Amino acid sequence: MTNEYISSKYISNEGKENQRVHKSYISTLNTQNQIDYPKAISLPKELLKFYLCNENSIKVLKNQEIWASHPSQLNDPFDCSIELWEDNSFNNELLKDYLKEINNDNNFLSASPFRIKKEILGTLQALLGIYCLTETETDQQDLFWGYYNNHEGFAIKYDIDKLSKAWGNPFLVEYCNDLETQRILVRFPKSHAANEDILKIFYPRLLRWATIKKRKWGHENEWRYVFFDCCYSPISNEGNQHTRLKSLPSNSINEIILGFAFFRDHINRKKTKKISPYETKYDFSKKEDQNKLELLTILKKYESIPLYQIVFSPNLKLFPRRIYIKEIREKAVYIVEGRIKTD
Known part of the structure; x- marks a missing residue:
């Protein structure tokens, strides 16, 4: 089978200093996406993902x-909102050729532009998969630990070169002053060829839709991997959930970092004991400890991946300290502390 690509592009903020060109290369086998930024942007060598310590997040490490x-499932209601698309762009006269590709029902074709928009974008949302990451070199990390896991969870530091070889490059999020003004920028062209593929029209616009946020989120310095091959909607519970699971490439995890409060609930327990100035035996015998105990048990198996915990440095800033899981025995975890990493 040949893998011939249909190329398509969408230019946002055309002619302005923040112009971006969103490109999609579509074939029967896959879709490759690209964004040309207004100035040269270097791909970070590493990016962070913050997690709560729960059954789902542990599966990232357990199942790779x-x-x-x-x-x-994103935490901003404006993120990928259908309200960012102009209703009139879904006028059935303008898109009648495209609509028949999705739904040839006459009642659907004669519906209001808003209903048509809602049904089409609901279908396309099910194809979109987004994995959000944050830059490592930022003074806002204290906030991120608080936002995403109350300092009690963990973070994974990824090797972006290895991830990108498997998934394609991540995209730098565009932070807009007012997303209300962006509606006009995602409208469809007023003319099109009769045989033009609907995916050619939608995909580069979907790429932009998946990579814009309000400027108030700009401190996150977010990058996103965007997948167009997911076939499951958690809203309707339709499709195949496994299409949203993406395998991690080998050796793509550079570090695991535990939050400042990861061991907080274990410090004052009777069975917790200070073995030496640098070694502590933590008690994990309670029922609510089991997720953390399972995480630490998995991390013990991955001893080749450096493990850190966030601590106060002498100048009262938060920095990662190297730690080692010496032993896990009878629901007790023996942790040895190393040096604080300040570079």
């Missing part, structure tokens, strides 16, 4: 695969 989120 991540979950590519449906847009409805």
Whole structure:
């Protein structure tokens, strides 16, 4: 089978200093996406993902695969909102050739532009998978630990070169002053060829849709991997959930970092004991400890991946300290502390 690509592009903020060109190369086998930025942007060598310590997040390390989120699972209601698309762009006269590709029902074709928009974008949202990451070199990391896991969870530092060889490059999020003004920028062209593929029209616009946020989120310095091959909606529970699971490439994890409060609930227990100035035996015998105990048990098996915990440095800043899991025995975890990493 030949893998011939249909190329398509969408230019946002055309002629302005923040112009971006969104490109999609579509074939029967896959879709490759690209964004040309207004100035040269270097791809970070490493990016961070913050997690709560729960059953789902532990599976990332246990099964070596991540979950590519449906847009409805993101924490900003404006993120990938259908309201960012102009209703009139879904006028059935303008898109009648495209609509028949999705739904040839006359009632659907004669529906209001808003209903048509809602049904089409709901279908396309199910194809989108998003994995959000944050730059490592930022003074906002204290906030991220608080936002995403109350300092009690963990973070994974990825080797972006290895991830990108498997998934394609991540995209730098565009932070807009007012997303209300962006509606006009995602409208469809007023003319099109009769035989033009609907995916050619939608995909580069979907790419932009998946990579814009309000400027108030700009401190996150977010990058996103965007997948167009997911076939599951958690809203309707239709499709195949496994299409949202993406395998991690070998050796793509550079570090695991535990939050400042990861051991907080274990410090004052009777069975917790200070073995030496640098070694502590932590008690994990309670029922609510089991997720953390399972995480530490998995990390013990991955001793080749450096493990850190966030601590106060002498100048009262938060820095990662190298730690080692010496032993896990009878629901007790022996942790040895190393040096604080300040570079």
